[in-house]
Amino acid sequence: VNQVPDIYRILPEVILTLTGVAVMFIDASLPPGLPRRPLGWVAAVGTTVALWASLWQLSLPQGTGFFSTVETSAFTIFFHVLICGIVLVALLLSLDTLPEGSHHQGEFYALVVFGAVGMCLLTGAVELLVVFIALEISSISTYILAGYRKNTGRGPEAAIKYFLLGSFATAFLLYGIALIFGATGTTQIYEVAHLAPTAQNHSFVLAGLALMLVGILFKVSAAPFHIWTPDVYEGAPAPVVALLSTAPKAAAFALLLRVVYEMFPSLHAIWSPLLWIVAVLSMTVGNLAALRQENAKRMLAYSSIAHAGYLLAAFAGLGTSGIAAASFYIAAYAAMNVGIFAVITLVSGYDERLPMIDDFRGLIYRSPLLGGLLIFFLASLVGIPFTGGFFGKFYSFSAAVDGGAIALAIIGLLNSGLAAAYYLRVALVAAQRSPGKSAEETAAAPRVGVAVGAALFFAVAATLILGIAPGEVLRAAEAGAHTLQAPSAQATNPGLSVAQQPNP
């Protein structure tokens, strides 16, 4: 019945894998003295091709391949494009900032690309074991990348923390999968969705769901599973954090959407209040902790926890509107977060000479371009209109209001008022004149290379487009939301998508 060759269903993953292997082989066969920087361009080109391949998949009919283990649909393509885009920007960012020589550059690019394979596969998998494998592929790469600054104490510390807690969380996920298999006799997501409501051992299903949620919420760094985030972000190199704080989270959120909306729509009454609590906890804990940070990366780590909370608010929405809002938020969050980490990478440098918020003092005078971009991305994180952050919050909270969670929306918006305080603090520091030591700082004014320039341009363009003309992306997210719901054939709901009425 399925006429599409299976290989087309995972074409982006195949291309990424080939790119990664090629990068590793070339790296190994080059004499040690040669610069490894061109390998970064190879990886970037490969990622671009994978991005086009994902877009090309739109021409495929929706369906599954490899014995119903991977799916291509508007939903998977949305996340493939998003993840490939993030990885591309992160690669461009690393190209100009990774120090030559001592660091294993070739491996670095290969690991980034292999990580992308896992993340892409994670969004397309509809079989829990493939989900697990994909998660491992992406996690192992990111564990190594997190510890890439081997010569400092913080690098290995970050990697070990991330690895130990991460594998612990993956064990939870795996245990959850096992329980679900025990209750339903299958690990195929559609079949689980079909069998779960009538499963003999209902408590196994519930326990399985809970354990899987723990595993996934760890990956998206939602409170109370967020403890690792600040340490890892502080220890990992900034270009890696740009990737780490966005792409794996996008993949994990895609998985979360799939688990709750596609696999367990029947347990809505169970997971909805759970996610409500996690959302409120994440925003509040994240924002309160961020207020007190002095290190820019730690502050952004807590801010990313808060953003996970805003995003989870969308899960209070019903069906399509909730999924579309969450997908859109991930895209907006990724654009602005990659952007701000790009700026931080340039200012602090790979070796982090200037990691503290105070080191950004007078940035706008040292480098008007970087200062302006920093303020722009901060404005987007605050949620100022005409930036992606605004519509992200807007869709997320309107999904919540639609779903009847008005209290959640109000808590969320009050939280974004609180968040404005610490974002603004950085913006104000950047706009403040620094007393003395100007010569030293002028010397430290960072140069913006071609690759980084392109990375910044993509991030700014994406943030602006999402803020001024979000229609196209939202339509794609909605199309994805519909395909995600299709197999379980839920009743359509009067959410965002129907709310549009003729304007007199």
Add this chain to the structure above:
Amino acid sequence: VNAINNSILTWIMLVPLAGAVLVTLVPDRAKLPNWIALLTALVSFGLTLHLPAHFVLGQSGFQFVINIPWIENPAIFYHVGVDGLSLWLVVLTGLLAPIGVIASWNAITERRKVFFVLFLIQQTAMFGVFISLDLMLYYAFWELSLVPMAILIAMYGRKDGPRAALKFFLFTFIPSAPLLVAILWLYAKTGSFDFITLQILIAHGNFPAGAIYLVALAFLVAFAVKVPVFPLHGWLADTFSEAPVAMAMVVAGKLGLYSMLRFHIGLFPAQAQAVAPWMIALAVIGILYSACLALVQRDFWRLLAFAAISHLSLITLGIYGFTFTGSAGAVYQILNHGVVDGALFLLLGFLYDRYATSQIADYGGVAAKLPRAAALFVIASLAMIGLPMLNNFVGEFLILSSTFTGVSRGWAIAASLGVILGAAYMLWLIQRIFYGPESELTRSTPARDLQFKELAVLMPLAVLMLLMGLIPSLWLRSIETGFHPSSPQARTVDTHFVAQGGQR
């Protein structure tokens, strides 16, 4: 002309933005940014003059309307238009732009590009607030108007800019969170952000009474902070004493008051009437309390800030008196306040440029050195006090007389005390700064009297004070159109007024 009428509002809004882009592109040399900003401001002021020239008197409803879809889902429309209420506010905003640019001509010496870019973006945001008829569009501009102001306070603050900027931002950003939730709630219930549609739907009252009351309250609080109404005025004094003259001059008061009239009373007449007694009480307390505080200030920026709160509270009194005369008088008084307060700001700014202190006690006998400045200051102060033949007299008289006949004699008498206190603190200020024995500072600092540029910005304002005092009908005729019984805006005002047995 028809073609111009159909696009004029877009042009008014876009011209400052285009100017801002242009300023970023030119080199900061030979006052080039200043000239571009001035040219842009003059062009946009010229364009705003088109509105009163082609405004059809006696025609109810909105004119120069543009209504095209902006974002499909949620249904956000680019719906703009002006009526008698907003017409002159747009013109006032246009007028203050070139004046603000010239006032900053010599005062802003560093980073002129940043200053003028943000100043022009602020203009766009303010035009946007006054002409938006779609709640989401309105909210977007409302939020946007905070950002340039906050950054400029931080960058150009006189003593502790960043702290004042943070205070300003949080005070005005946090209450807009409930405002957004309220707007989203309305959208979830009605599927529309359109002002006119919502007005009709709310008038037909198919909403739960308790919920709509809270929604109206969320609108009110957001606006009351911006005005500011006692006891939410904590940010204003700091903002006035830190902000660059041009910025403080353009933002003071009018955004919040306009929003109250349009979106609180306009959308929720019944709910607004329910809180009107409270608002009247708060307004009168605000008038007296801040007038008393103004009497004891030692810093002239703070004195001006409390004077402004006192006058803005009087306008609030006019708005919530729910009388036809009071409402028209309130709008007229917003214009007067913009002109008079603008002139006082400019004059104090010129003094500050010369003597670099805002402590009143340091001054004395300045009139002998700067006779022109003294004369203009006296004129502006007399206008502020409400001397007949000058503009404030008309507005204050309309508000106080309508309060006396239509609301309550007690409140009217109490509010009139504020006018007397106003005379006291302004005349005392004049006496302390301009007359009396020459102080150490005035003797030792060489200072020239007002120069051509300074006179060029002050003279038009002085002429306006006289004109608006002598022939108020020029303005009041079109303002009253906004409250014409047949216009939806004023239907509510009128029915209430008739119900009370009052007469026009």
